[in-house]
Amino acid sequence: MAKRKEAGSLKDRPKPWFSAPRPGPTVMIDIDGVIANMDKFAHFIAAPNYADRDWKSFHANFGNATLIRAGGKLVRELDAAGFTIAYTTTRLDQFLPATDRWIRASSLPPGHIESRSLWVDGTVRPALDVKRRQWWRWESKYSEKSPLVAWIDDEQEAVETLRGEGCPAWLFTDLFERYKDGALIPSLAGGPEPVEVLTARRDAAKPLWKEHDAAFQVKHEEWQRRHSARMKQRARDKRETRREEQ
Secondary structure, three states: OHHHHHHHHHHOOOOOOOOOOOOOOEEEEEOEOOOEEOHHHHHHHOOOOHHHOOHHHHHHOHHHOEEOHHHHHHHHHHHHOOOEEEEEEEEEHHHHHHHHHHHHHOOOOOOOEEEEOOOOOOOOOOHHHHHHHHHHHHHHHOOOOOOEEEEEEOOHHHHHHHHHOOOOEEEHHHHHHHHHOOOHHHHHHHOOOOHHHHHHHHHHHHHHHHHHHHHHHHHHHHHHHHHHHHHHHHHHHHHHHHHHHO
16 A cells, blocks of 8 residues: 555656746756766766767766756855746756756755757757757746746857847856855846847847747658657557567
8 A cells, every 4th residue: 555655656746847937037057067067977978989879878877966066056045035946958858857856856946947858859959959949938938927037057159149049148157256256146137238138139039040940840850750650660569579478
């Protein structure tokens, strides 16, 4: 009886990647490079040839990432200040349960997680474009109740690109310096650039992004068809194996 109850509790675990973010001014935190360090597992994917890299072992250790203490301090400070915390990652969505467990085990505030969608992005969409898609998805889906007041990233190119599309993106090291100087909250209030500048960029960039994404999706449809066929064949093979074993 106890075992049944425990099994049921697994199904009842929170799944913040499915849930809408908590209402209120929101800060988006990039996971890898801001709060999570996977360097001790980098040897699995260090081979020069892609085919020789052990991605399975690397991915299996997402739950064992090292917490970046500076990032943890920053996130906890933002949470204590009343901001809604959300997370962004280019990890595939299948790794979100392990990622969420790691966030909670690291005593970080749980929150909505944006990820690389296997169906929408596949494994081929460049990481920077995944982040751009997440920004525009947020603007379309959540900005009314959970406006994004800051996106914190560890990559300069991502910060510059997102800012160019109206996102209030900050480089993590820059914002952490403000945190150490006691100027974190005033800095967020002022934004990385004036709000009218970011708004104008967002309005100008939106139709360009739609055109760019539509072109990607046309090419991606072929991958989706192949993926669906592979999944159907895999299901048929499993059914056939079960029949043979009976």
